[in-house]
Amino acid sequence: MKLISENPISGGMTGESTHRGVDAWQLLTKYFRCPRVLLATLACVTAVLYSGTLFFQFVWDDGPQIVDNPLIRSWRSLSRVFVSDLWFHTARRQVYYRPLFVAWSIVNYAVVGLRPWGWHLGSILLHLGATLAVFWLCRRLQLEYWTAALATLIFALHPIHIECVAWISAGSDSMVTIFAALAFVAFLNARDPDVTQKILWRIASIFLLLCALLSKEMAVSFTALVGVYVWLCATREQKPLSARVRESLAGMAPYACATIVYVILRKVALWHSMTQFDAQHGVGDMVLTLPYVLAIYLRQLVLPLGLTGLYYHPYVTNQILVHFLLPVLILASTAGIIYFWAHKTKDLVVPFAACWLLLGLAPALYIRAFGNGDFVRDRYMYLPSIGFAILAAKAIRLLPALKTWSAEAIQGAAIAALCIGYIAISVPQQAYWDSDLLVYARGHDLYPDNPYAAVGLGREYSRRGGHDRAIALVEGALKENPSDAYEVYGLVEVYIEAGRMEQGRKALEYALRMTPGFLDSETGATTVAAFWAQLGEYDRALDLCSKVLSREPDLYSGVYNCGNIQLMAKHYEAAEQLLRRAMQEAPQLPNPRHFLGRALMLQGKNAEGQLYLKQALAIDPSVYDFHYWLALSLEISKDKAGARREYQEALRLNPDSTETKLRLKALARQ
DSSP states (O other), X not given: OOOSOSSOOOTTOOHHXXXXXXXXXXXXXXXXTSHHHHHHHHHHHXXXXXXXXXXXXXXXXXXXXXITOGGGSOGGGHHHHTTXXXXXTTOTTOOOOOHHHHHHHHHHHHHHTTOHHHHHHHHHHHHHHHHHHHHHHHHHTXXXXXXXHXXXXXXXXXXXXXXXXXXXXXXXXHXXXXXXXXXXXXXXXXXXXXXXXXXXXXXXXXXXXXXXXXXXXXXXXXHHHHHHHHHHHHHHTXXXXXXXXXXXXXXXXXXXXXXXXXXXXXXXXTTTOOOOOOTTSOHHHHHHHXXXXXXXXXXXXXXXXXXXXXXXXXXXXXOXXXXXXXXXXXXXXXXXXXXXXXXXXXXXXXXXXXXXXXXXXXXXXXXXXXXXXXXXXXXXXXXXXXXXXXXHHHHHHTOOOBTTBOHHHHHHHHHHHHHHHHHHHHHHHHGGGSSHHHHHHHHHHHOTTOHHHHHHHHXXXXXXXXXXXXXXHHHHHHHHOTTOHHHHHHHHHHHHHTTOHHHHHHHHHHHHHHOGGGGGSHHHHHHHHHHHHHTTOHHHHHHHXXXXXXXXXXXXXXXHHHHHHHHHTTOHHHHHHHHXXXXXXXXXXXXHHHHHHHHHHHTTOHHHHHHHHHHHHHHOTTOHXXXXXXXXXXXXXXXXXXXXXXXXXXXXXXXXXXXXXXXXXXXXXX
16 A cells, blocks of 8 residues: 555655665555555455454354344345334344344345355455445545545454454444445535536435434434534634534434434334333433443554453442543543644544544443443444544554654554554454354453353353353352343253253242243243243143244244254154254254254154254264264164264263263163
């Protein structure tokens, strides 16, 4: 990338070697001066940086949002997309209205099914699309070519975007950024006196804003950004206050109308929902906490270390000096620097980029709408980070000469160091999005007081046979939050997995009394049905199953869980039928194959069942049960060596397994 002015000949360079250096810069800038070459190269670098995510699994909210979402299973669901919330099947009071993201998911499912690599490829492509939109936006803001290129480079490689690229469910943030950036480009074109067909550009801008709003709520600040831009332009032209106000309101009006249309549509679709506010913390606590939250975001932009999806920063109620006054001082100093910079350079883009950063984040700053401690998420910074990228690029381009180093050399060294640093920081931190175990382990390591991370990690330990550690984690989290439903149901799960059935029963009965509406949702009912089945209450479990499947026959978790319940109830033929359906719904997932193999084996169809057990193990060799049941099947087929090998591997994964030890001893005596 060219790091010098449009004339690459520097007066401070002499001699033949310098001439060769200038020729090299000229050759480099000749190619990268073409936007297509520049952007293609940047796209390749970015794609390579995130190529490791293609091997990641579905994690965290990918389960309910993708794997278990009946809306994405068929093109016929498009008729429901605009009149339903994203997670309607998980709870009746959800507020996630993102129909275009659901439409994108329908396309993804039609193309790649439930192959995680295909969805991760889609996330990378969305990030590349956002990167291209950022470059176009920077150029329309009249940034000099190389400054725009540098801002785009910073946006593409910044590690704070790991969450949005490595985690499939955060694709809505990439989508809203693409549409919002393009909407602002169209708005700028509609204002440009040299551009023809201004009306068409205005219509395109409003349409793109609606697309952004229908992708994610972060776009609600777009109207304010338009008002700020018009105000700054009028201020630069030294227009009187009344004219500035009038022009700003006129510029905002069509976008405000589009936003109102979106709000009405959202209200109609989510008529049954209502945003829940933290009743224990009022506006005063929010005011004390906001500077701390903003300072954390600023720190993550400047030094993106310790990234996770599970930050935990509770309300500021003590340590006021460190958690309130110090952040206020940092934010005030930052605002002062930006004000001085804008005043000195008379550069319209500097204050506007700062406003883009703050206003773009504004929808995520009403923290009373979040759970205590869940205020900071890297994905909320994806759209606002465009402002940071522009400011950082402009700051680097202002770096002066130093002694024998030219300004171009200083700027080049700064950019090289920045790129190397971003890549070195990004690569290891991407790895923590590979699996649920790593997601929760990372969150718990960085924020051990986060009850959500503790419960999630406990459930992962439980599924891998680490029952004592799992129970300790979940019980510890529940002591801090005894009324949190997520933690109570987590305790039910780890108790039952550990074989503590009576404790699991009591915890389940308590959870149902505490959350009577949990059974109203399809996934809630299937979860409870699975618990009742594990407790031996098959009639109650199957009754819930029939209700769920009558309401949502294509719900993956309903088909899969109910198949398992039929298996536990020894209704093997019914189990086989449901589990075959579950396998067809999710052919890339191991669990339906595994339990189908068990159902066939228990029907006496061991050869066919063994085939599915092996297939499940090939997909995921890290699960204890997969090895144990394959070993049982191999025993039946008289393959003692294979059975011994699988039992030993099962014991390696779960050293405390008494049943595996007994099977190995019995096998040794044969």
